[in-house]
Amino acid sequence: MPGVMKRNFLQLNRETFVDLYKAIVIPHIECANSVSGPFKLIDIKAVEKVQMRATKLVIGLKNLPYCKCLRKLKLPTLKYRRLRGDVIEVYKILTRQNDANVSLKLILNQTKATRGHD
DSSP states (O other): HHHHHHHHHHOHEEEEEEHHHHIIIIIHHHHHHHHOOOHHHHHHHHHHHHHHHHHHTTTTTTTTHHHHHHHHHHHOHHHHHHHHHHHHHHHHHTTSSSTTTSSSSOOOOOOOBTTTTT
């Protein structure tokens, strides 16, 4: 998808890039993350590399490090997006907001003490 953006747009400013990126690239990355659920470091780096290459398409960000590009574009890392998605999913399961037939059965510990601490 970043290749499609590169072929069709000669120069991308920050606002245009962020809109295109969120509309075209992120859905594919999110699908790959949820389907494959990369847990090996090499797989995580391969998916993150897509975002790294895509951020270099923006005018003026080509020579900046990846973390600075993300800050300037106000985009989170894919690691943060995965973590956030996991936290949201656990919250939905615990508050029974998703389909009970499909979701995991998590049993809450009713005692307040854990390892001797409240």
